Amino acid sequence: MFMPKLNKLNALDISWIMLMLITLANALVAETADKSLFITAVICFSIAFKGRRIIDYFMELNHANKTIQLFMRGYFYVFPVLIFLADLFSEQIASITSL
């Protein structure tokens, strides 16, 4: 398996390593942590961070067309927030979506 040389790491290599480590941490949370709003907040933050990293460095949108950049970054701000809010207001969501 390919491994980048430690003394020649660039933005792509660093992003890859960070994303792998965050995924590992997420898996650890999945196996060990109990349900709590704090854990949900941490996971939401990790989603936003991973998304931003992929959008900016892998997709190279950090210097690209501003509209595309705005929509893509926005997607990864809005959905982590929605995940947290859906957890926080689950009873209200259930009541307003009941037929």
Next chain:
Amino acid sequence: MVIKIINMQVDKLNSCGMSIAMDNVFHLNGCGQVRSEPETLNKIPGNRAVWVGIFAELTEFALFFLVYFIAKAHYPEQFNQGPLQLNTLAGTLNTFALISSSYFVAKSLASIRLNQPEQSIKWLWRAVMCGGIYLIIKVWEYHWNVDQGIKTNTNEFYTLYYYMTFNHLLHVGWASGSLVWAIFQIKSGRYTQKNHLGLTAIACYWHMVDLAWVIIFPLLYVLR
């Protein structure tokens, strides 16, 4: 007129905070640097058509996520217990495979800009291999699920799980096919250092598939 346009481009680049040497060298996110402007700089990466596709796909996944929120609110116990029964190892390995494949695709793009088509092809094959690993793991996971008694109609959580993951699997399948197509385009000399917008478009689509999984993985395997 030409000088004016060049000055405008340099101003644009300076406003982006890109490091520009005196001889107009552009440093890439990946390794190395190129003398001509990377096609993503202040532009639509790839082409407009692929971005219409990307936003359409992301809208589709957004609808899945909204359905997930509503279903979770109505069936909290199922969504609390559901992730505990799933194979976290399979989900984690698939995340590793997709993140690595995205990284390899980005490396491939950097290589073609540096006029290293052979290197670019090697990176793309690694990405295709990761796509294949993802598909193999997914098939294994589905078999494992069935052995555990987890089927599409077991409960609402698993119905949504199968719907979202199978839909995503299809995207990985055809996106892997597009990577193979890009490899043959490079081999035949159609994608070169000067003309590789098609590869950039394919790369953007592949990253979108990875991005969708970045949300799906915690929703189905981690959060309760």
